[in-house]
Amino acid sequence: MLTSVAHHRERLKVGDHPHFISGKWIAGEGESYEQIHPSTNEVVAVFPEGDAEVVNAAVLSARKAFDEGPWPRMGARERKKILQKFVEAISAEAEDLGYLQTLDNGLPINFSLNTRVSALTASDIFDHYAGWIDKINGETYPQYTDTVNLHYHTYREPVGVVGAILPWNAPMMMFALKVAPALATGCTVVLKPSELSGICVNRLTRIVAESDLPDGVFNLVNGGPATGRAIVEHPGVDKITFTGSRAVGEWIMAEGAKTMKRVTLELGGKSAALIFPDARSVETAAKTVMGLCSTFLSGQVCSTQTRAIVHKSIVDDVLRYAREQVDTVKFGDPFDMATTSAPIISKRQAEKIMNYIRIGQEEGAELVFGGDCPGGDLSEGNWINPTLFAGVDNKMRIAQEEIFGPVLSVISFETEEEAIALANDSIYGLAGGLYTADLSRAFRVAKKMKTGAVGINGYSVMPNSPAGGVKQSGLGREGGWSTIEAFTELKTLMFNLDA
CATH class of the missing domain: 3.40.309.10 (Aldehyde Dehydrogenase; Chain A, domain 2)
Incomplete structure (x- = not known):
């Protein structure tokens, strides 16, 4: 029998795993669930189950932060400074985060510390998207006809409140791939980690909590499929970014269509x-x-x-x-x-x-x-x-x-x-x-x-190259400029210079 992994929990100071809503840690008063380590099938963590009421509170927090808060309207320089601090903070905790990820899903520690799913890669992803913040621009178009003195200009606006639903297998990398571009473009976020691997995401959320990010811009809700459904169904969410099974992706498309939610879906493969x-x-x-x-x-x-x-x-x-x-x-x-x-x-x-x-x-x-x-x-x-x-x-x-x-x-x-x-x-x-x-x-x-x-x-x-699927492997791309496009809406301004 393998040695228990529980002692790593104590060494890494793994404690409670509350929700994080509007800048505050919320313990949760309802149901809870256990996270099981796959190498030994022993319990390594207990999480509160986010019900519809908790999800609603998180979405309202993100909605208020987007509609009324400073984040979407903040200057590129100031927003960039905040995200660059995430880069430093994640890098500083890279080793502990790697061990927490192995405590989450059993990924061998050598891979958790040193490969594309490591905390250092997550840091690189935040660095990449922080670099885009002052380069998100639109285009100007030449006057099309002499009969009307109309001139056209486009620019990109943040899409709004983003519901981000993570898979269990690469929680740190996926956290970064979904949160970094959302924040870089001025969106606000309601994030749900997988119920199978929420420990390192909780630690990443503590980095967010200690940052200068305005309250409500980032919210964490723990839970299983019902929690994910509540996020997708909520009318206050403008976009869903999801990585997981094809079946769930199909349901998200159908449900999201009711409110015309934007979706990025990275689904299954048989490559x-x-x-x-x-x-x-x-x-x-x-x-x-x-x-x-x-x-x-x-x-x-x-x-x-x-x-x-x-x-x-x-x-x-x-x-x-x-x-x-x-x-x-x-x-x-x-x-x-x-x-x-x-x-x-x-x-x-x-x-x-x-x-x-x-x-x-x-x-x-x-x-x-x-x-x-x-x-x-x-x-x-x-x-x-x-x-x-x-x-x-x-x-x-x-x-x-x-x-x-x-x-x-x-x-x-x-x-x-x-x-x-x-x-x-x-x-x-x-x-x-x-x-x-x-x-x-x-x-x-x-x-x-x-x-x-x-x-x-x-x-x-x-981080700087797009990846994603065609056919039933999904919609959209993650990585590079393509993700900036996915988290923004293109607005066209028409100027009549004869008016």
Whole structure:
């Protein structure tokens, strides 16, 4: 059995987790819920459940701060100074925040401290959007006709009150991706962390509470699905930014349409990695793709490339290299720097993954390795061994449905056109990849892949580049100027100079 993670709670001084509304901490008097650590299934925190009344108070606070407060009307210089202090404060607490994130979701500490989901990345995101504040501008247009002396000018206004709903798997990065651009553009925020990982978001909120941000500009409400529904349904919310499942995203679009809410949705994925025989290193390609499923969050990332579309001449090589990669995987204490892979976030999700593995076998796919749980000292947690299927038909459920776990499907192809068709034969389109040394092929294939982003010989996201999905992987983009556009409305002024 793994050692209890509870002592990290005491060491990190994890206390109560109240709501934060209108500049005040609100304990909550109603229902509460427990947060369970996935490596051992022990309770690590208790949160108050934000009901409709709490959500209403938070929205009214944000509404008043937007309609009457100084934040949307504040000069760019002054707003920028406030956000730049967030950059410094998050960086100063980066190590503790990393450990808190591992206490939240079981992400191995080495990744929590040092990768794109670390506090330092969150700090970089705030820095990036602080830099945009004095550069958010409109355009002027030439006089269109001599018959009327009309001149046109546009500028960008903040969209209003933003309801931000976070996923559990990267709470710090997602906090920054949603809050930083909202604040940079002059919006006010009501944020709900995932009920599965709210500890580090609570600590980030304490950084906000200690800042010079005016009361009501940022509000935190803890809770589960009912709390999220109350935020989406509230008529005082102008925009929803959500990262999570496709099913919930569909509901948000339908519900938000009733009040014409603006939406940014980053949803599911069943991304494809195309491995051509002319890849610079088939070994590197195979181990990279398998590693995305077997290490880090164990495939519990929507952008994970869970379909390896491999030229038939190198399938055996890819399977061999994938096994070699999995041999390097180390389960265990998430706070051990040597641990490579996270547990599955909940028992319910682990059961769902195991059911998909059974479905894959029933559909006739070849289970090359994995498909079971490690047991032994890990038996109290939600651990599943990295799993590889070969001989997968792209019509199988394991190739079409998002499993959100350490399962990779290998699908073979013969021609470039077939590879592209297989990659595009999906309701999703989030984060494709391709491996080839042929620059012409890389450009040609990437343009034909129906996905929001394509990584050529590698994949990562950065604060200044947009990422997001097409088809049922979502709407909108997060990152760079595209996010500034998403949190603003474009207003056109028409000047009649003959009046």
